[in-house]
Amino acid sequence: MTTITAVEVHDVRFPTSLTADGSDAMNKDGDYSAAYVVLRTDDPALNGYGFTFTIGRGNDICVLASEQRAQPLIGRDADDVLDDLGATYRDLKTDSQLRWLGPEKGVEHLAMAAVMNALWDMAARRAGKPLWRLLADMSPEELVDVADLQYLSDALTRDEAVALLREQMPTRAARIAELEQTGYPCYTTSAGWLGYSDDKLRRLLREAVDEGYRHVKLKVGANLDEDIRRCRIAREEIGPDAKLMIDANQVWDVPQAIEWVKALAEFDPLWIEEPTSPDDVLGHAAIRRAVAPIGVATGEHGMNRVLFKQMFQAEAIDFCQLDSARLASINEILAVYLLAKKFDVPVCPHAGGVGLCELVQHLSIFDYVAVSGSLENRVTEFVDHLHEHFVDPCIVENGAYRVPSMPGYSAEMHSASIAEYSYPFGTYWAERTLQATAQPA
């Protein structure tokens, strides 16, 4: 018997604001951060690692919320917890006092994501498999049993979900073999942050094309003239056939979104991402109708499965960009993948940040193998930074994620990274705090 003996949650912050990595029209100065959960067991090889992603201030709030969420796990038998991760998830999420603080959204939901991500990591380690493989080895019934279908039955019943998964069963193995050859296709956002100069933009785009990318993404929405200039540079560098995506990070009202996107239509964007409030199902539907054939994409701030259900029901989006650290881990993500399959919307997960690429590779591979069975219109985000802090970093070659092979969810960070970037007393931050307080007034 292995016991979950303790939970540790670390406030880890990387100073990305110093280089304008991650700058966009809404988020000008993020310090990419993780509320990083370690579920310790009396067998260290079974420890579970997970996190949610934030951009700096308030990461400590997610740490506190994650500690509280994980607290009922302490002292429990790991097998009992892991043998029925559907029941474990429901136990944690139905704490009615904590539920009031959402429900199922905001800080409390980010904390659920962090804790359940650590449990899924532990489950995959126990099985000796990478997470995508653990999921791909589960039967349709087992998968549906762990999926959170509450509030979804008007759009997807349990029986429909099982039937969707059964369709793909006979061909799972062939798709695994295929991906082990080709990898899973990705695109890069590394080039297109708003804070970069035109020269840097052009150089990075050229490098992306040279590295085999057929999709690139630019941040837009701060200034229309600049957006036109930057989109023109992008088309010059990537040519007419490669795909250009644009991302406004929620800066517009609905009428303004329609007007602005139409002004960029000449650059033939594949999608406009986050044109307005992530909560606005009907707004996205209106924008989609107005800017077609340009697609509408959203989801990195999609708070829960009920929002995605409505996005699908209202035919509001062409691309679903669910987030692996904002939805409540596999239990809720599975439900969104099943809905997406039912409504025939491709899922192109949000990534970047800290460690999101490490997580989403598992999701995309599992989706292709067991749910959608399709790569059409699917491409997963990749941002090339902060991977050096992970024990099992994702590997991208020729514009594709290589299939991960180590047991777990690829979420474990190096202890040296935690020691350096823990806030505010890790070595990196402590030094800066000392400098700041030592300066004369």
Add this chain to the structure above:
Amino acid sequence: MTTITAVEVHDVRFPTSLTADGSDAMNKDGDYSAAYVVLRTDDPALNGYGFTFTIGRGNDICVLASEQRAQPLIGRDADDVLDDLGATYRDLKTDSQLRWLGPEKGVEHLAMAAVMNALWDMAARRAGKPLWRLLADMSPEELVDVADLQYLSDALTRDEAVALLREQMPTRAARIAELEQTGYPCYTTSAGWLGYSDDKLRRLLREAVDEGYRHVKLKVGANLDEDIRRCRIAREEIGPDAKLMIDANQVWDVPQAIEWVKALAEFDPLWIEEPTSPDDVLGHAAIRRAVAPIGVATGEHGMNRVLFKQMFQAEAIDFCQLDSARLASINEILAVYLLAKKFDVPVCPHAGGVGLCELVQHLSIFDYVAVSGSLENRVTEFVDHLHEHFVDPCIVENGAYRVPSMPGYSAEMHSASIAEYSYPFGTYWAERTLQATAQPA
């Protein structure tokens, strides 16, 4: 010049779970709590008091979030802050790092509510007026300037909002005079908690009728046979003409909600409240179409104005039950009232909890005076507990809130209550903690 010198946030929890006050199908054991904000100034008469409401665990997370939200106010000139509460609100809400944790939902949004509630309290104290009067004395342009209209322009433009408010200008004074005579009509939920016995239910209903209430509300959703029995008791006690509302606190999926509500239709409910996930705009619309003429009500968990905009656009609700401590104070609440007026949906604010009745009396009075100009289909919740902890408690007589007259937002608690119920080291909780730890294993 008056300076905002400090922020204190108290974790105040009342042990309501001991008596089953507040028990419903989703929330069985709430300890009604407040993250209670005191914005201190160097003139103690100008201190601002505000809070958000929770039901126990996690209240400490809201405390931490409120401290961080209020931090930029410390050291600022109170007049600068209060003279443009629209700008102050936008400054606080656009912190991009904290925004990531929502955006505009969950713990971070509850904290915005707590802090902005304290600022509006301070503004009313500075003016020497109760808050409803401060608002009722503002011009349409001044009101629209403080309202948060971001993401709403597809449903309501600034010019439309000004025009709606101008319509009511000439008759504001007459409605104030009327309410000072009659009070604002309310209904009681005090009778209908799920945890109460049939005898207690019957006795409380009889008392409610005797006290002049024409509307009562029952909690439903745990067991259909029991709901039928309890609704029958209610009709026996209140008669066929008084209004009966039922409240499921989000326990159903959409198809189940429709089936269950139809099974209770014989008791002629005025509305079904929170039939499903509070996020499900399209679900509420489907339920509303199916159960008409029974009305659909929701909003106490309505996370922000974008959700309410969609509820109105989709014709999803008959009654809007916005929450004074979940929406980001007057700035956002005003926007929802303006939308409700445009779409002709009555607002019947959620109350109860800790201090929510104290807040909503100001909102309902202001709505009648300056926005809707109507009492038709409007009735504001009242729950008769915990008022003794407030310096300026609401007063209900003959089924109506009396118009408050003291300066401020009626949010200030007695310091003795804070000393007793602060968690975990106030006298009430400290004693119980000592007892628990002193018990033999």
